[in-house]
Amino acid sequence: MYTPKSFSVTDQELLFDWIEHWSFGKLATCQRGRLEVNSYPFLLDREKGELLGHMARDNGHWQSTIMADDLVVCFDGPHGYVSPRWYSQPNGVPTWNFVTVQVSGKAELIKTEAESLWVLERLSENNEERYGEGWTLAELEPSVLAVMMKALVFFRIKIHKLEGKAKLSQNRSKMDRVGVVQKLSAKPDTQQQELAALMRKEIKRS
Amino acid sequence: MYTPKSFSVTDQELLFDWIEHWSFGKLATCQRGRLEVNSYPFLLDREKGELLGHMARDNGHWQSTIMADDLVVCFDGPHGYVSPRWYSQPNGVPTWNFVTVQVSGKAELIKTEAESLWVLERLSENNEERYGEGWTLAELEPSVLAVMMKALVFFRIKIHKLEGKAKLSQNRSKMDRVGVVQKLSAKPDTQQQELAALMRKEIKRS
Numbered sequence: 001m002y003t004p005k006s007f008s009v010t011d012q013e014l015l016f017d018w019i020e021h022w023s024f025g026k027l028a029t030c031q032r033g034r035l036e037v038n039s040y041p042f043l044l045d046r047e048k049g050e051l052l053g054h055m056a057r058d059n060g061h062w063q064s065t066i067m068a069d070d071l072v073v074c075f076d077g078p079h080g081y082v083s084p085r086w087y088s089q090p091n092g093v094p095t096w097n098f099v100t101v102q103v104s105g106k107a108e109l110i111k112t113e114a115e116s117l118w119v120l121e122r123l124s125e126n127n128e129e130r131y132g133e134g135w136t137l138a139e140l141e142p143s144v145l146a147v148m149m150k151a152l153v154f155f156r157i158k159i160h161k162l163e164g165k166a167k168l169s170q171n172r173s174k175m176d177r178v179g180v181v182q183k184l185s186a187k188p189d190t191q192q193q194e195l196a197a198l199m200r201k202e203i204k205r206s
Numbered sequence: 207m208y209t210p211k212s213f214s215v216t217d218q219e220l221l222f223d224w225i226e227h228w229s230f231g232k233l234a235t236c237q238r239g240r241l242e243v244n245s246y247p248f249l250l251d252r253e254k255g256e257l258l259g260h261m262a263r264d265n266g267h268w269q270s271t272i273m274a275d276d277l278v279v280c281f282d283g284p285h286g287y288v289s290p291r292w293y294s295q296p297n298g299v300p301t302w303n304f305v306t307v308q309v310s311g312k313a314e315l316i317k318t319e320a321e322s323l324w325v326l327e328r329l330s331e332n333n334e335e336r337y338g339e340g341w342t343l344a345e346l347e348p349s350v351l352a353v354m355m356k357a358l359v360f361f362r363i364k365i366h367k368l369e370g371k372a373k374l375s376q377n378r379s380k381m382d383r384v385g386v387v388q389k390l391s392a393k394p395d396t397q398q399q400e401l402a403a404l405m406r407k408e409i410k411r412s
Binding site: 001002004024026028029030033034035036037038039040041055056058059060061069070071072074076079080081083084085086090091093094096098100102104123124127128130131132133134135139140141144148187188189190191 | 207208210230232234235236239240241242243244245247261262264265266267275276277278280282285286287289290291296297299300302304306308310329330333334336337338339340341345346347350354393394395396397
C-alpha cells in the first residue's frame with residue numbers, strides 16, 4: 001500500500017481495533033497471474049495474529065485463496081472528498097481522505113468441525129452484538145446447521161504484514177484541518193461524520 | 207467475482223451509474239505474483255468504456271498498474287449485516303448484504319497534457335458538484351498547477367469486463383425482505399439506510 005509517512009499507522013492494537021470495527025473485508029488473491037476479489041465478514045484472533053473466515057463451498061475463491069501467490073485483505077473505514085474551498089488558504093488541491101487497513105498473509109483451510117463452529121459462533125456473536133438482536137447459532141435446528149456447515153469452507157489467514165493508512169489531512173495546517181472537520185461533520189452522510197470524528201482525534205493527538 | 211445468479215447485475219447503464227456514484231474505487235493489481243492494492247478517485251468515460259485516474263508519481267503503483275498481469279477496480283456501495291432475527295421464519299442464517307461493481311481491464315498511461323488536464327477538470331467538477339462547493343481547477347495559480355501536474359501520473363483503464371453484484375436478500379421471501387428493509391431503515395447509519403433503499407428498489411422490480 002502506498003503510504004507516505006505522515007499517513008502511516010503502525011500501532012498494532014489500533015489497527016486490530018479497526019479490523020474488528022470494519023470487519024467486512026475485501027480479500028484479493030493473486031494466483032498464476034489471475035486476480036480474484038470478493039468481500040467476506042472476518043473474525044480477528046488478536047492473540048494468534050490470524051484472520052478467520054468462511055465462504056460458500058460453491059465459491060471457487062477458496063481454492064485460489066489457499067494456493068495464492070499473494071493475498072491482501074482490505075478493511076476500509078470511512079472516506080470522503082475534500083474540497084479546496086474548505087481550506088483557509090488558496091491554492092489547495094482536491095483530495096480524498098480515508099482510513100484503511102491492509103493485511104497480507106498466507107491462507108490455509110480450517111479442517112476441524114470444532115474450530116469451524118467456533119468461527120461461526122464468534123462471528124455471529126460479534127455481529128449480533130453490534131448490528132443484530134442477540135441471535136445465536138443455538139437457535140438453528142441441528143439439521144439446518146449441519147447442511148450449512150457442509151456448504152461452507154472455513155479458512156484462516158496468518159497475518160505476515162499489517163499496514164495502516166489514515167489520510168486525514170495531516171499534511172495541512174491545523175486551521176485547514178479544522179475547516180475540513182467542520183464541513184464533513186455537517187454532512188448528512190454518517191460516513192462523512194465518522195471521517196470527521198477520526199480527523200478530530202488525529203488533530204488532538206498531534 | 208463470485209456471483210450466484212440471483213445476485214448478478216448485468217445492466218451496463220446501471221453499473222456505470224454505480225461506478226459514478228461510488229467513484230472512490232479500489233485498484234488491485236497483480237504483477238509477477240505480487241499484489242498491490244490502493245484506492246483512487248476514478249472518472250468514467252461511458253462512451254469509450256474507460257476508467258480514468260491519476261496517482262502520485264512517487265507511488266510506484268503506476269508501474270505495476272501498466273505492467274499488470276491482471277487488474278481489478280472495485281466500486282463498493284453500501285453493505286450491512288443481516289440478522290436471522292429480522293426474518294419472519296426461524297432457521298435463517300446470518301449474512302451480509304452489499305452492492306459492488308468490479309471492472310477488469312488493461313491500463314496504459316495518458317501521455318498528453320491536454321488529456322491529463324481534462325481528467326483533472328472533470329474529476330474536480332464531478333466531485334465538487336456532489337460533495338463540494340463549485341471549486342474549479344481555474345482557481346489554482348498556474349505555477350501551482352504546473353507543480354501538481356508534474357507530481358501526478360495519469361492513466362486510463364480500458365474496461366474488458368464489467369461485473370455487478372447486488373446481494374439484497376433476493377433469495378428470501380418477500381416478507382423476509384420487507385423485514386430486513388424495516389430494520390436497516392431504522393438504523394442511525396446512513397449506509398444501512400442506503401442499503402435498505404436499494405433493497406426496496408429490488409423488491410419493487412421483482
